[in-house]
Every structure is written in structure tokens, then in C-alpha cells.
Amino acid sequence: MPDAKFKESIKQALANPQLGGALGRFFEAYAPSRARVYEGMDFEALRTTIAAIKSQAAEHMEEMASRFTKEAEKRGAKVFLAKSGDEVKAYIAKLAQDKGVKRIVKSKSMASEEIHLNSYLEKQGLSVKETDLGEWIIQLAGQRPSHMVMPAIHMSKEEVTELFSKEVNERLEVDIPRLVKVARNELRKAFLEAELGITGANMAVAETGTLVLVTNEGNARLVTTLPPIHVAIVGLEKLVPKFADIAPVLQALPRSATAQQLTSYVTMITGTVPTLVEGGVQAKELHIILLDNRRTEMRADPVFKQALQCIRCASCLNVCPVYRLVGGHVFGHVYAGGIGTILTAWFNEMHNSKDIQGLCIQCGRCKEVCPGKIDIPELIVELRRQITEKAGLSLTQKLIFENMLTNRKLFHNMLRAASLAQKPFTGRGSMIRHLPLFFSKYSEFRSLPAIAEVPLRDRMDKLEQTVRVVPQGKAVFYSGCLIDFAYPELGEDVIKVLNQGGYEVVFPQGQTCCGAPAKYNGVHDVAVKLAKQNVEALSSVNAEVVISACPTCTVAIKHDFVKALQDDPEWGPKASALADKVRDFSHFILEKGLTNRTNQSNQAFPTTKVTYHDSCHLKRTLGISREPRTLLKTVPGLELVEMSESDMCCGMGGSYSLKFPELSAPILERKLKHIRESEAQVVAMDCPGCLMQISGGLDKQGRRVEVKHTAQILAEMLAKQNTN
Amino acid sequence: MREELFSLFKERAEMVSAEVHRVKDVQRAVEFIRKALSEIASAQPGETEALLLRGSLLEGVNPAELEQPGAKVYDDNFDRLAPGVMIGISQLDLAIADTGTLCQDATDVKKRLVSTLPSVHIALVPTGGLVANLAEALEKFQGQVPGYLAFITGPSRTADIERVLTIGVHGPERLIVLFIDEVGGGSLA
Ligand code: SF4
Ligand code: SF4
Numbered sequence: 080m081p082d083a084k085f086k087e088s089i090k091q092a093l094a095n096p097q098l099g100g101a102l103g104r105f106f107e108a109y110a111p112s113r114a115r116v117y118e119g120m121d122f123e124a125l126r127t128t129i130a131a132i133k134s135q136a137a138e139h140m141e142e143m144a145s146r147f148t149k150e151a152e153k154r155g156a157k158v159f160l161a162k163s164g165d166e167v168k169a170y171i172a173k174l175a176q177d178k179g180v181k182r183i184v185k186s187k188s189m190a191s192e193e194i195h196l197n198s199y200l201e202k203q204g205l206s207v208k209e210t211d212l213g214e215w216i217i218q219l220a221g222q223r224p225s226h227m228v229m230p231a232i233h234m235s236k237e238e239v240t241e242l243f244s245k246e247v248n249e250r251l252e253v254d255i256p257r258l259v260k261v262a263r264n265e266l267r268k269a270f271l272e273a274e275l276g277i278t279g280a281n282m283a284v285a286e287t288g289t290l291v292l293v294t295n296e297g298n299a300r301l302v303t304t305l306p307p308i309h310v311a312i313v314g315l316e317k318l319v320p321k322f323a324d325i326a327p328v329l330q331a332l333p334r335s336a337t338a339q340q341l342t343s344y345v346t347m348i349t350g351t352v353p354t355l356v357e358g359g360v361q362a363k364e365l366h367i368i369l370l371d372n373r374r375t376e377m378r379a380d381p382v383f384k385q386a387l388q389c390i391r392c393a394s395c396l397n398v399c400p401v402y403r404l405v406g407g408h409v410f411g412h413v414y415a416g417g418i419g420t421i422l423t424a425w426f427n428e429m430h431n432s433k434d435i436q437g438l439c440i441q442c443g444r445c446k447e448v449c450p451g452k453i454d455i456p457e458l459i460v461e462l463r464r465q466i467t468e469k470a471g472l473s474l475t476q477k478l479i480f481e482n483m484l485t486n487r488k489l490f491h492n493m494l495r496a497a498s499l500a501q502k503p504f505t506g507r508g509s510m511i512r513h514l515p516l517f518f519s520k521y522s523e524f525r526s527l528p529a530i531a532e533v534p535l536r537d538r539m540d541k542l543e544q545t546v547r548v549v550p551q552g553k554a555v556f557y558s559g560c561l562i563d564f565a566y567p568e569l570g571e572d573v574i575k576v577l578n579q580g581g582y583e584v585v586f587p588q589g590q591t592c593c594g595a596p597a598k599y600n601g602v603h604d605v606a607v608k609l610a611k612q613n614v615e616a617l618s619s620v621n622a623e624v625v626i627s628a629c630p631t632c633t634v635a636i637k638h639d640f641v642k643a644l645q646d647d648p649e650w651g652p653k654a655s656a657l658a659d660k661v662r663d664f665s666h667f668i669l670e671k672g673l674t675n676r677t678n679q680s681n682q683a684f685p686t687t688k689v690t691y692h693d694s695c696h697l698k699r700t701l702g703i704s705r706e707p708r709t710l711l712k713t714v715p716g717l718e719l720v721e722m723s724e725s726d727m728c729c730g731m732g733g734s735y736s737l738k739f740p741e742l743s744a745p746i747l748e749r750k751l752k753h754i755r756e757s758e759a760q761v762v763a764m765d766c767p768g769c770l771m772q773i774s775g776g777l778d779k780q781g782r783r784v785e786v787k788h789t790a791q792i793l794a795e796m797l798a799k800q801n802t803n
Numbered sequence: 804m805r806e807e808l809f810s811l812f813k814e815r816a817e818m819v820s821a822e823v824h825r826v827k828d829v830q831r832a833v834e835f836i837r838k839a840l841s842e843i844a845s846a847q848p849g850e851t852e853a854l855l856l857r858g859s860l861l862e863g864v865n866p867a868e869l870e871q872p873g874a875k876v877y878d879d880n881f882d883r884l885a886p887g888v889m890i891g892i893s894q895l896d897l898a899i900a901d902t903g904t905l906c907q908d909a910t911d912v913k914k915r916l917v918s919t920l921p922s923v924h925i926a927l928v929p930t931g932g933l934v935a936n937l938a939e940a941l942e943k944f945q946g947q948v949p950g951y952l953a954f955i956t957g958p959s960r961t962a963d964i965e966r967v968l969t970i971g972v973h974g975p976e977r978l979i980v981l982f983i984d985e986v987g988g989g990s991l992a
Binding site: 100101104105154210211212213216229230231232234235236239255256258259262263266267270271287289295296297298300301303304322323325326329330337339340341342343344345346347348349350351352353354355360 | 815818819882886901902903904910911912915916919920936937938941942944945948949950951952953954955956957958959960961962963964965966967969971972973974975
């Protein structure tokens with residue numbers, strides 16, 4: 080469980096009205112604007128190019144650095160390779176002292192934030208002014224940036240007015256254009272007086288020794304033009320091999336960052352250039368500090384080196400349902416959001432990410448938009464695993480994961496017993512109000528389903544399977560815990576639909592939890608054990624296909640088992656063979672046209688509106704979103720209407736909703752709002768986890784929208800057709 | 804082709820609040836600048852000052868030829884004048900159509916002063932300097948990358964306060980782009 084201090088910071092963030100205000104509006108507008116600015120471009124191809132450039136550069140980091148150094152020095156720059164932040168600080172402090180520098184102006188540099196340069200230089204008696212408007216605002220406020228691209232996005236115009244009024248000693252009005260003018264005037268003086276300018280760089284080209292700076296305000300142009308000395312602090316991950324590599328990165332960076340075609344200014348500096356000094360022009364002093372701060376170590380890590388492909392566009396933050404709620408400060412360090420969690424673990428200390436790594440609900444939206452093609456959720460799971468391995472499990476976790484989850488019989492008997500224990504409390508249909516499911520704490524914001532009296536596995540013997548059409552073959556059904564123990568009727572519907580399509584369904588009793596809870600909690604060894612148990616059970620039957628109606632389970636079988644067992648000569652091949660056979664329910668039904676066989680007429684006047692919720696794993700990991708919709712459209716009487724943000728997470732995330740109910744609840748609330756606004760009477764989905772979350776939320780609010788798995792809708796349709 | 808590039812440039816640059824114009828030759832460019840100066844000056848109390856960095860396009864044009872009632876034009880003392888003048892006039896090398904971007908080898912510090920400090924930047928560019936995209940522009944510098952290569956897309960902007968777009972934070976708040984079709988010594992591109 081996350082610690083109390085961390086929980087408190089989440090509470091404070093949730094209470095900040097600005098996060099709901101400007102930030103909320105920005106995020107709402109971001110996804111469609113981003114889509115528009117990439118229109119007509121092949122984003123996949125572009126990001127494949129960028130990922131290749133960046134990973135090649137990372138792979139050869141030292142070579143790149145020495146080539147860059149050579150080229151930049153040829154053009155008159157001084158290049159210094161700093162192992163740590165302390166070395167950077169010492170270098171700049173000495174330079175300032177040697178040159179008699181008193182006043183420094185800075186344009187935005189995350190690397191300097193990373194090493195807390197400002198406070199150090201100020202302690203040396205230097206005046207340091209941030210000139211990017213957002214950075215200046217947070218400097219005046221004594222805060223940290225809350226977003227990589229929009230550092231002051233968490234602040235309101237009133238707060239900014241307050242800060243500026245103090246700074247210029249004058250009561251200012253709350254008027255954004257006026258405030259911007261004030262900043263222009265104040266900072267203009269600083270530009271003209273400063274003896275030293277500090278910048279970061281968005282790229283550093285090894286082939287030519289060129290620095291690339293991207294800004295909208297024009298402050299980097301002034302910082303690199305007016306003061307006679309320029310210091311650029313450049314993280315080693317900013318290196319790219321060739322001058323021609325600039326173009327693809329620049330195609331993506333502004334589009335992904337702020338949905339702009341290009342920023343107002345792009346500046347490419349190669350070596351020293353003329354500058355103005357008292358009474359004339361002379362060559363500017365250019366110092367380039369290449370910052371390592373564990374980047375070479377990161378490169379040596381087979382998993383985490385991928386994070387070096389980041390171009391710091393922050394689009395992963397802009398689409399993240401959790402970042403949208405809590406903003407950046409909860410993440411505790413300069414880098415926020417999913418990628419920030421990873422960077423913080425490396426550039427600070429692993430333990431700094433102990434709590435924040437838990438914030439990721441694993442929805443995969445960031446991965447979908449990342450121009451560096453980084454699998455952020457997977458890296459976070461890896462981080463979780465390493466942190467868990469180091470810290471060990473709590474006693475309860477040990478009990479649940481190691482003693483119970485891996486002992487199938489014990490686990491399933493506990494669930495059966497839990498079903499009895501909850502009995503007196505079950506109320507309102509199949510929803511219970513005050514009881515835990517799966518040994519978990521109760522959450523206020525939604526009802527939870529009762530654990531079924533008879534789980535699916537105990538119904539299988541008595542279940543009559545009537546294969547009406549020409550037999551097609553055998554299908555193994557992998558139900559997963561939720562269908563098995565909470566929604567056995569849904570499992571029966573899956574079986575009915577398969578039967579109608581000509582498949583005899585087999586339910587191997589040896590199947591057990593897919594291990595997702597263990598994986599997403601970083602308990603790797605338990606996930607491996609469960610993978611083996613399931614591979615064994617599901618391969619025991621010779622069937623054409625393995626069907627899962629829970630996308631999280633499908634992903635486990637299709638990807639996680641294979642990954643967990645790939646180095647095992649005995650289990651690896653078995654896991655791969657199983658992965659080839661597994662299909663998610665809707666995908667298989669549509670692929671085989673199974674509902675067409677009995678479906679005579681789908682000409683009926685639509686009387687019911689249905690809206691579809693895309694489950695994260697289904698859409699983004701398995702790439703399935705068209706299939707269930709196509710199936711729903713064939714159902715007589717149903718009209719499919721789209722809700723907005725249909726592929727936004729519902730806030731379930733397995734045990735996430737129990738660890739962070741305060742985050743799960745508002746994410747769910749947003750989903751319910753969109754469902755409401757769609758005016759549908761039915762909301763369909765393909766995941767029992769989403770089903771649990773969404774129906775629990777609707778139940779709690781007393782709303783009468785029906786929540787159904789696609790399998791349930793199809794089963795109802797088939798039942799109707801059979802009685803006709 | 805040139806026409807297509809020009810209209811694409813115009814569309815894209817106007818999307819980001821640049822003002823885009825085009826004239827046939829240098830004589831008409833001079834007239835355009837005079838008109839622009841007089842308009843700006845008449846909306847302004849006191850004297851309006853402009854700083855001219857004569858590129859190859861305006862070679863031989865005398866500041867006095869551009870001056871208007873209320874608008875004074877200088878072409879020297881850049882270090883002293885640039886921070887105070889309202890208007891900067893200079894020449895850029897290339898125009899990138901698909902993003903509406905101007906590009907310039909700005910190694911000469913005067914080129915930077917005149918385009919960063921004033922509130923209005925009048926940017927002259929030969930129509931022959933139009934290229935399709937950034938990659939094409941970069942290719943022209945491949946092999947001998949200038950010390951300071953500048954790309955300008957519209958006026959200076961920020962959205963750092965509550966995501967409200969505001970023009971003209973540190974750089975010019977107006978960017979007036981003037982294409983000149985017929986260039987005496989041929990196109991620079
Ligand atoms: S991780 Fe990807 S999306 Fe996030 S800032 Fe880096 S490049 Fe952008
Ligand atoms: S997977 Fe989802 S919750 Fe996790 S960082 Fe990415 S967008 Fe945020």
C-alpha cells in the first residue's frame with residue numbers, strides 16, 4: 080500500500096481546482112487536435128523512424144558523444160562530459176567566477192531542472208532568471224514544473240497575477256495579454272543585462288556538432304544571442320547521429336507536444352557565432368555540457384534503454400487518465416507521468432519511484448501516442464517488479480500471492496467459501512454493498528458483484544451443450560477468475576454462442592488465475608508459476624482454438640505467458656503454441672462468422688440504443704475495436720451510438736481500484752458521464768473487469784443503463800431467434 | 804509548382820498568425836515597405852523607428868527612400884538601436900511551404916538582433932527560396948552547416964498561462980512576410 084504522505088499529496092492534487100479547469104480543458108482538446116495535426120501523415124512510419132534513430136544513438140552513446148565533441152570543438156565550442164549533476168554545477172560556477180558573471184538568463188532546460196541547477200547557482204550569489212514564461216512563473220512561485228512542456232499548467236491566472244504583482248511592485252489586473260506584456264518587459268531587461276545564457280537542447284547532432292533548440296516564445300533566440308557566453312546543458316539521450324535526423328524528430332515533436340505543425344522558432348547552433356560586446360562584435364564563447372547522470376547505465380540495461388528514445392514531447396502525459404487528475408507534482412520530481420516515473424527511478428534513485436509507479440493504471444494510452452515508440456506501461460511493470468524484488472512483499476501480499484494464488488485448489492476453495500460468507504449481505508439484484516471481492520477492501524464509489532454461489536467451473540458438468548449447426552470442432556474456454564466466480568452466467572452465454580456457431584466447448588479444470596494481478600503488482604515469480612499451470616491445463620485438450628472473454632486474460636495468454644517462459648526450453652515452445660491458438664471472444668466470433676449461421680434477418684426497427692466501451696487491453700494491446708461493433712450492428716433492434724472518449728479507461732485496472740479508489744472513482748465518473756451523454760440504454764463491452772467497474776458505478780448512482788458483455792447480447796439475440 | 808508552394812506557405816503561415824504578401828519586384832517591395840511603415844506609424848504616437856538590415860534584395864536601397872512621415876529608418880548602430888526600435892526589416896533565405904516557416908543563415912549577429920528584439924518583423928524572401936518541407940531546407944545546408952541557422956514560423960507566442968494563446972511574448976508580435984518574385988541577381992535558393 081502507498082504510504083500516507085503520498086496519499087496526502089494525491090488528495091491535495093485532487094483538490095486543486097486548476098487541474099479540473101485549464102488542465103482538464105487542455106486534455107479534452109488535446110487528443111482531437113493532435114489527431115488533426117497528424118492528418119495525412121503516417122504516424123506509425125514516422126515513429127518507427129524516430130525510434131530507430133534514437134535507439135541507434137543510445138546504443139552508440141559514447142561514440143556519438145565523442146563525435147559530437149570533435150565536431151563541435153572544430154567549430155570553436157568547448158565540450159565537457161559531466162558524469163553527474165554536481166560536475167555540471169561545479170563547471171558552471173567556476174566559469175561564472177572566471178568570467179566575472181553576475182547575471183544569468185536561462186531558457187527552458189529539463190536537464191538543469193533535473194540537477195537542481197538554479198538553487199545551486201543562486202547560493203553562489205548569482206542571479207538566475209528563467210525566461211520561458213512558464214518556467215519564470217514557477218521560479219517566482221518557488222515551485223517545480225508540473226509538466227515537461229507546460230511547466231506552469233497547474234497555476235491559475237489569478238495566482239500568476241499575484242506573483243507578477245509582487246515582482247513588479249504594482250497591483251496588476253487579472254488579464255492574460257497584459258500579464259504576458261509585463262513578463263516581456265521584465266525579462267527584456269534581464270536579457271540585455273545578462274553576461275551568461277544557459278539553454279538546454281532538444282537534439283545534439285553528432286555528425287555536425289549542432290545543437291537544436293525548439294521554442295515558441297523566442298526566448299532561446301535571445302538567450303543564445305545577447306549574452307556573450309552560452310552554456311548548453313544536454314542530456315546524452317539528446318544525441319542523434321546525423322544532421323538529416325533532425326527533420327523526422329522535428330516533424331513529431333511540436334505535433335505531439337502541442338499539436339503544432341512547428342514551433343515558432345527552431346534554432347540550430349553549430350559552434351561559436353559572433354556576438355556583441357562593448358564596442359563591437361566578437362566570437363561568442365560556447366560551452367556544451369553533455370550530461371550523463373546515469374544515462375550510460377540506463378543504456379546498458381536491456382529493458383530500460385528503451386526510455387532513451389524519449390524526445391520529451393510529453394504527449395504521454397497529455398493522454399494519461401491519471402496525470403489528467405493529479406497533475407505533475409504528485410510525481411515528486413521534475414519528470415512527471417508514466418515516463419517521468421521511469422526517468423525519476425534512474426536519474427534520481429529507484430526508491431523515489433516506489434510510490435509513484437503505482438499510479439499507472441496500465442491503460443496503454445501513452446504507448447499508443449509515444450513518438451519514441453516506448454512501451455511505457457511495460458517499463459513501469461518492470462520497475463514494479465524490480466522494486467518489489469528489492470523491497471519484498473508485505474505479509475498480506477505474501478499470503479495472497481505466494482500461498483494462495485499459486486495453490487489453485489486452495490484459492491478456488493477460498494472463493495467458494497467467500498461466496499457463503501457474504502450471503503446475508505447481498506442486496507439489490509446481484510450487487511452487494513458492503514463486502515469485499517477477492518479478499519479486497521470495499522470501495523465507496525461503486526457496488527461490487529456478489530461472488531457466485533456456484534462458479535462456472537462447478538457448473539460445467541451439468542451444462543447442456545447443444546451444437547445445432549454443422550459441428551465445427553472443439554474450443555477450449557479460458558474463463559479467468561472474474562467470469563468463473565463473479566459472472567458465471569456470462570461464461571454460460573459465451574458457451575452458448577460458441578455452441579450455436581458449431582463449437583463444442585471444453586473447460587479444463589486445471590485452469591486458474593491468469594497471473595495479471597501478480598504481474599501488475601510486480602510479483603514476477605508468481606506470474607511465472609501461474610503461467611505454467613495455465614499452459615499445462617489449456618494445452619491438455621486438443622482443440623482448434625482457446626477462447627477468452629476477458630481481454631486481460633487474453634493478453635496474458637497471448638503475450639505475458641510467452642514472455643515469462645521464453646527462456647525456458649521446456650515451457651517456452653508450449654507457451655508460444657498456446658499463444659497462437661488464443662482468440663478473444665468477439666474477434667473469433669466475427670472472424671468465423673459464427674452468428675451469421677443462425678441469423679436469418681437483422682432487419683428490425685432499432686428500438687434500443689447501445690454504446691460501446693473499449694477496454695484498454697482489448698483495443699490497445701490486442702488491437703480489437705471494430706470487431707465487437709460490427710457484431711453489435713448485426714443485432715436486430717440495436718442501434719450503435721458512440722460515446723465520447725469511448726476508449727478511455729474506466730478506472731478499474733484490477734487491484735488499482737482498491738489501491739487508489741480516490742483516482743479510480745473520478746476516472747469512472749467521467750466514463751459514466753460519457754455513457755449518460757450518449758443517451759444509450761445499454762452499454763456494451765468485452766471485459767468482465769470493465770463490466771464490474773461500470774455496472775458497479777451505475778448501480779451506486781441508481782442509474783438504469785444496462786451493462787452487458789457482447790457475449791450476453793449475442794446470446795440473447797440467438798435465444799430469441801431460436802424461439803421464433 | 805512554385806505557385807502551389809506559395810499558396811501552401813501562405814495558408815500554413817496565416818494559420819499561425821503571420822501576414823503573407825507577395826510582390827513582383829524590388830521596386831514594388833520598396834513601395835510595400837513604405838506603405839507598411841506609414842500604416843504602423845500613423846497608428847502610433849510619436850516617432851516610429853525602424854531598423855533596416857539590407858540583404859541582397861534591397862541592395863542599393865537607401866533608408867531615406869523608405870522613410871515616411873512619422874517613420875524613421877536606420878541602417879546602422881544595430882547593437883544600440885535594436886533593443887529600442889519598433890520595426891526590424893531583414894531578408895530571409897528560404898521559405899518552407901508545408902509549415903509556413905522562414906529559414907535563414909543567421910550567423911551574422913545583426914540578422915538576429917533585427918528579427919528578435921523589435922515588435923514587428925518585416926521579412927523579405929525571394930519567391931525562388933520556396934521549398935516543400937523542412938527536410939529539403941536542411942539538405943541545402945548539409946555539408947556546411949552555418950553557425951546559427953534560424954527557423955521562424957509566425958510571430959512569438961505562448962500559452963503558458965492557463966493555455967490561453969498569446970502572441971508576442973519575447974520576440975515580434977507581428978511577422979510580415981513579403982515574397983519578391985523577380986530578383987536581380989537570381990534567386991538565393
Ligand atoms: S515517453 Fe514518448 S510520449 Fe512521453 S515524452 Fe517521451 S517521447 Fe513523448
Ligand atoms: S499506461 Fe495509462 S495510466 Fe499508465 S502512464 Fe500510460 S497513460 Fe498513464
